[in-house]
Amino acid sequence: MSSSAAKMSKTSRSSTKSDKKPSIKKEKIEVELKKAAAKSEPAKNGNGHVKVKAEAKSEPKQRVKEEAKTPVKQEAKNGKKRAAQADLSQSESPRKRKKKEEEEEVWRWWEEKKYADGRKWTTLEHKGPLFEADYVPLPKHVHFLYNGERVQLKSEAEEVMTFYAKMLDHDYTKKEAFNTNFFNDWRKFMTQSERELIKDLAKCDFGQVADYFKQKSEERKAMSKEEKKALKEEAAEVKKQYGFCVWDGHKQPIGNYKIEPPGLFRGRGEHPKMGMVKKRINPEDVIINCGKESKVPEAPPGRKWKEVRHDNMVAWLASWTENVQGNSKYVMLNAASRVKGERDWQKYEKARKLHRWIDKIRQNYSEDWKSKEMKVRQRAVAIYFIDKLALRAGNEKDDDEADTVGCCSLRVEHIKLHKSVEGVGEHVVEFDFLGKDSIRYQNKVAVEKQVYKNLLLFVENKNGEDELFDRLNTTILNSYLNECMDGLSAKVFRTYNASRTLQEQLDQMTDKHDSINDLVLTYNRANRAVAILCNHQRAVPKTFAKSMENMQKKIQDKKDAIADAEAELKKAKSDLKNLKSVAAKKKFETAENKVKKLVEGLRKLEMQVTDKEENKDIALGTSKLNYLDPRISIGWCKKHNVPIEKVYSKTQRDKFRWAIDMATADYHFFNYEGEIVLRDLSHLEGMDGGANTTQEADETQQDDEEEDDD
DNA sequence: AGCCCTACTTAGGATACGTCAT
DNA sequence: ATGACGTATCCTAAGTAGGGCT
Numbered sequence: 001m002s003s004s005a006a007k008m009s010k011t012s013r014s015s016t017k018s019d020k021k022p023s024i025k026k027e028k029i030e031v032e033l034k035k036a037a038a039k040s041e042p043a044k045n046g047n048g049h050v051k052v053k054a055e056a057k058s059e060p061k062q063r064v065k066e067e068a069k070t071p072v073k074q075e076a077k078n079g080k081k082r083a084a085q086a087d088l089s090q091s092e093s094p095r096k097r098k099k100k101e102e103e104e105e106v107w108r109w110w111e112e113k114k115y116a117d118g119r120k121w122t123t124l125e126h127k128g129p130l131f132e133a134d135y136v137p138l139p140k141h142v143h144f145l146y147n148g149e150r151v152q153l154k155s156e157a158e159e160v161m162t163f164y165a166k167m168l169d170h171d172y173t174k175k176e177a178f179n180t181n182f183f184n185d186w187r188k189f190m191t192q193s194e195r196e197l198i199k200d201l202a203k204c205d206f207g208q209v210a211d212y213f214k215q216k217s218e219e220r221k222a223m224s225k226e227e228k229k230a231l232k233e234e235a236a237e238v239k240k241q242y243g244f245c246v247w248d249g250h251k252q253p254i255g256n257y258k259i260e261p262p263g264l265f266r267g268r269g270e271h272p273k274m275g276m277v278k279k280r281i282n283p284e285d286v287i288i289n290c291g292k293e294s295k296v297p298e299a300p301p302g303r304k305w306k307e308v309r310h311d312n313m314v315a316w317l318a319s320w321t322e323n324v325q326g327n328s329k330y331v332m333l334n335a336a337s338r339v340k341g342e343r344d345w346q347k348y349e350k351a352r353k354l355h356r357w358i359d360k361i362r363q364n365y366s367e368d369w370k371s372k373e374m375k376v377r378q379r380a381v382a383i384y385f386i387d388k389l390a391l392r393a394g395n396e397k398d399d400d401e402a403d404t405v406g407c408c409s410l411r412v413e414h415i416k417l418h419k420s421v422e423g424v425g426e427h428v429v430e431f432d433f434l435g436k437d438s439i440r441y442q443n444k445v446a447v448e449k450q451v452y453k454n455l456l457l458f459v460e461n462k463n464g465e466d467e468l469f470d471r472l473n474t475t476i477l478n479s480y481l482n483e484c485m486d487g488l489s490a491k492v493f494r495t496y497n498a499s500r501t502l503q504e505q506l507d508q509m510t511d512k513h514d515s516i517n518d519l520v521l522t523y524n525r526a527n528r529a530v531a532i533l534c535n536h537q538r539a540v541p542k543t544f545a546k547s548m549e550n551m552q553k554k555i556q557d558k559k560d561a562i563a564d565a566e567a568e569l570k571k572a573k574s575d576l577k578n579l580k581s582v583a584a585k586k587k588f589e590t591a592e593n594k595v596k597k598l599v600e601g602l603r604k605l606e607m608q609v610t611d612k613e614e615n616k617d618i619a620l621g622t623s624k625l626n627y628l629d630p631r632i633s634i635g636w637c638k639k640h641n642v643p644i645e646k647v648y649s650k651t652q653r654d655k656f657r658w659a660i661d662m663a664t665a666d667y668h669f670f671n672y673e674g675e676i677v678l679r680d681l682s683h684l685e686g687m688d689g690g691a692n693t694t695q696e697a698d699e700t701q702q703d704d705e706e707e708d709d710d
Numbered sequence: 711a712g713c714c715c716t717a718c719t720t721a722g723g724a725t726a727c728g729t730c731a732t
Numbered sequence: 733a734t735g736a737c738g739t740a741t742c743c744t745a746a747g748t749a750g751g752g753c754t
Contacts, residue, residue: 330717
């Protein structure tokens with residue numbers, strides 16, 4: 001696309017004021033731009049290390065370990081000693097189990113200083129990843145058939161064959177790409193003679209093999225309690241060995257300590273590589289990362305690592321390259337670990353910091369909608385989408401990946417422009433594209449006129465498969481955003497708008513007189529608003545229809561009960577009228593109460609049904625885990641005396657321990673206290689104190705300005 | 711200024727597990 | 733005690749983002 005840059009008269013700037021702008025209602029916040037000069041950034045060190053102090057408040061928690069306050073330096077020194085002492089096997093005295101033990105093991109890292117040099121650790125020791133057991137050949141009586149005849153495959157080809165057999169029930173095996181890829185790859189594992197024989201997947205019969213595995217899994221399910229328990233204990237023992245490392249002298253849980261087993265690649269959506277064989281990973285494929293002074297993990301007997309390195313600028317303990325796409329895979333720590341928690345915390349602090357800039361940024365991009373530079377206009381519209389609709393950045397993708405897009409990679413075919421749409425409004429953009437994980441994004445949104453005009457311009461003379469933002473990519477976008485605010489990138493808007501939405505919803509919708517149950521319902525509603533914003537979908541649960549039916553039945557029962565109770569009440573009423581006795585009065589009141597109670601119960605049931613219906617294809621977990629500042633939820637729980645367990649599961653509580661500890665009942669997402677480094681924004685403004693330009697003036701301007709582009 | 715690589719976060723489906731009604 | 737069902741956890745794919753190289 002050539003598109004000679006827009007040459008429009010540079011007229012007075014518009015400042016399309018808030019109005020119906022970003023979907024989320026805007027607060028008027030004073031963004032203090034001044035003191036920018038005053039406080040200059042200390043050492044850069046990227047990451048915009050926001051210096052936040054844990055609300056140093058009181059909280060002299062009883063179980064605070066003394067060492068908790070140990071500054072990093074000293075911590076490092078202690079590291080070795082403690083690592084030795086912790087020694088991966090439990091050196092804990094066996095008698096003090098119980099909660100006490102758990103609690104004592106908590107490392108209150110959020111009360112310590114962070115590394116200022118970008119280092120992730122000083123000492124690190126672990127046992128390396130856990131490998132998958134070798135392949136066990138099928139028993140003699142289980143046969144794979146080709147063309148109706150038994151074929152005894154060599155172990156290599158047999159193993160790959162079982163991968164497919166195990167997936168026979170899955171929809172994947174109905175897809176052509178999956179079958180083709182599988183068959184191609186499978187043949188690579190065959191001997192010459194096997195290859196000569198097996199030439200057509202359609203002639204393969206995996207039935208017996210599939211049944212064999214089904215049977216095995218049945219057997220597993222049917223195991224006795226004791227057997228199951230034994231198995232569980234075994235797994236726990238393995239986890240004890242491999243599931244933890246010693247990180248700066250503290251025992252920390254590892255996330256994925258198990259090496260991924262071989263199998264068939266299950267890409268999402270229409271992935272061109274689905275069905276390809278994902279190979280077994282051997283020690284010789286694995287790079288180990290650990291402390292220089294630490295004991296290097298032992299490779300399995302007779303084997304060796306690909307490499308052992310000591311890089312403390314990264315957080316992974318082991319890595320390998322996966323063969324299907326050539327991506328790196330990493331063994332990293334669990335979300336409850338310090339290194340993950342600290343970054344999570346930082347992420348939310350960054351989002352809170354954005355709150356200080358958001359008005360300014362919105363104003364800027366609104367003005368840029370009229371820039372004479374096409375690139376700037378595209379950037380401005382893209383940021384608007386990212387801000388308003390919580391779209392992802394949209395990095396470019398290769399042809400050998402599923403065809404999905406985000407904001408920057410949107411194509412003309414992904415939007416439709418409508419002058420107006422019934423029930424939506426004027427200047428409507430209709431989105432329909434596949435996003436991450438090939439999840440469909442469909443939305444009709446009314447946008448500012450100027451945005452609409454720009455979009456008309458962007459699609460002009462383009463084909464459906466052309467890029468909507470042909471002058472833009474995520475690198476350009478993010479480097480601009482980074483100029484706006486230190487550390488700002490596209491994804492921060494998702495975090496920001498998600499957390500902001502939760503906070504606002506809770507602020508608005510919470511009725512402090514509600515019961516715990518109703519409060520939780522309110523919370524889930526707020527959570528759902530976020531999930532919808534972020535387009536977090538899920539497959540409708542297989543049991544949905546059935547359980548809905550059950551609930552409807554309950555409702556019917558309740559209604560019947562109400563009818564009966566009402567009849568009783570009616571009778572009691574007339575009795576009372578006739579008899580006017582104390583007993584009759586009492587009876588009447590009882591009947592009245594009964595009806596009231598039943599009606600209340602019905603209301604609750606109906607609410608649950610609505611809730612369930614509205615939730616059937618929406619996943620709340622993703623936003624809860626990744627986008628919502630946990631302190632909002634925890635603060636809210638504390639304020640309204642809702643037990644935290646009502647909102648967070650065990651693992652979630654572990655992950656958000658830092659937040660549970662530090663958030664008080666008055667926590668508010670918008671009250672960012674962090675030491676904020678304000679930067680000179682003048683280069684972005686290109687204008688006076690634009691803030692005060694009046695809207696009316698702009699309006700007039702807007703219309704004529706347009707025609708001339710290109 | 712595009713490409714590739716690395717490191718890390720975010721994501722939904724599969725499955726294990728716990729709970730509740732029977 | 734048992735099975736059905738819903739939720740929590742596990743698994744690993746699929747994103748983002750930034751740096752280095754050409």
